[in-house]
Amino acid sequence: MxxxxxxxxxxxxxxxxxxxxxxxxxxxxxxxxxxxxxxxxxxxxxxxxxxxxxxxxxxxxxxxxxxxxxxxxxxxxxxxxxxxxxxxxxxxxxxxxxxxxxxxxGLSRDRILLAIATLRDEFGFRLQGFSDWSALELGQLTGLSVAQAERALRRQVSEPILWQDSPSQFVMFEREVERRGMKVIRGGRFLHLMGQTxxxxxxxxxxxxxxxxxxxxxxxxxxxxxxxxxxxxxxxxxxxxxxxxxxxxxxxxxxxxxxxxxxxxxxxxxxxxxxxxxxxxx
Ligand SMILES: [Mg+2]
Missing domain, CATH: 3.40.50.1000 (HAD superfamily/HAD-like)
Structure with a gap:
């Protein structure tokens, strides 16, 4: 056997x-x-x-x-x-x-965008993310075609951002993000704001x-x-x-x-x- x-x-x-x-x-x-x-x-x-x-x-x-x-x-x-x-x-x-x-x-993108809006209001952080851009603008930033950029904008649980503020403000931003159950991770081109995934x-x-x-x-x-x-x-x-x-x-x-x-x-x-x-x- x-x-x-x-x-x-x-x-x-x-x-x-x-x-x-x-x-x-x-x-x-x-x-x-x-x-x-x-x-x-x-x-x-x-x-x-x-x-x-x-x-x-x-x-x-x-x-x-x-x-x-x-x-x-x-x-x-x-x-x-x-x-x-x-x-x-x-x-x-x-x-x-x-x-x-x-x-x-993780967290829905709506919740992440709401947290970004709150943090901008409360702390005046300067940053931009995918939700601020049209497909055309994202294409210009990344070299993606408009069709590709449209697919890139259809996000469910994360928001890529560009940090436009000082490094010391970033330390504070990261702390506030963590307090809200999210994290920031570094990709090749963008920072990604997301839940614990x-x-x-x-x-x-x-x-x-x-x-x-x-x-x-x-x-x-x-x-x-x-x-x-x-x-x-x-x-x-x-x-x-x-x-x-x-x-x-x-x-x-x-x-x-x-x-x-x-x-x-x-x-x-x-x-x-x-x-x-x-x-x-x-
Ligand atoms: Mg990569």
Whole structure:
């Protein structure tokens, strides 16, 4: 009799940030990562996009990248699982949007915007956020097309902002934000104001769904990112990959529970070289 209690297969899940990680930070293009993406597909690895981007933006990128895997949006505040994916059975009661079961964590954007308005009134903080801009203005700031900017503005549980006040005012702002049950985290381009959610928590949550759906499998996780908001995800992966970001004064320096690998180049070229090398060795 064969003992079927042991784990019979290894599955790979790649959690990746988009901006300045899989996507070039100027052109939003991933062409240089194509060889590694093909390799993932051949290995049957899951490509889980994990970004500060919105549900609408991630639907678009998942379609373009051809990934049928779940994705994580708004820095962990949004989780979306395709209806056709086996792990969608873990959340049968969640609402259905454009072929995805979706759930949200943290605070609603309305509550976050209300808190920003109150803080501006009470303390006179100078800052601007997505809610202050039209799609055209956001496009001019970010290089996104108007259609892309429209998708970026459809936020549910977070608000990206630009800080326009002094560093000492920022210390006070951060304290007031925390007092209201929110936090500020640094993305590549914006500060993100949100509830107590994190890409790392969403990653953990998804991994639990995977493990419940495939009890016979062991999972090897790989996480890639370039910014502070990726740090938790990178450190809890089996293989955490830091993509250098020339815009930051220093690239993330992390200690992980698994192995930490520093990519030799920024953006999709760095993504490609580390992922290709890793999958050749696995
Ligand atoms: Mg990034």
């Amino acid at each position: 064969v003992n079927r209690s042991f784990k019979q297969e290894t599955r790979f899940i790649v959690f990746t940030d988009l901006d300045a990680t899989l996507l070039d930070k100027h052109s939003y293009d991933w062409a240089h990562a194509t060889p590694a993406l093909k390799m993932l597909e051949n290995k049957g690895a899951e490509l889980v996009l994990s970004s500060s981007k919105t549900f609408s933006e991630l639907c678009y990128f998942a379609g373009k990248l051809g990934t049928q895997a779940p994705f994580i949006g708004e820095n962990g505040g949004v989780l979306a699982i395709p209806n056709s994916h086996p792990i969608s059975r873990q959340i049968p009661d969640e609402p259905n949007h454009q072929g995805y079961r979706t759930l949200t964590n 994190d890409k790392a928590d969403a990653m953990k949550q998804l991994l639990e769904y995977y493990e419940a759906s495939f009890p016979q499998a062991t999972f090897t996780t790989i996480a890639l990112g370039d910014s502070q908001n990726d740090a938790g995800m990178i450190t809890q992966a089996d293989f955490g990959i830091v993509i250098p970001n020339s815009k930051h004064s220093e690239t993330l320096v992390l200690e992980g529970r698994g192995e930490i690998i520093y990519a030799p180049q920024a953006g999709p070229s760095g993504w490609n070289s580390v992922v290709s090398e890793l999958f050749e060795s696995l």
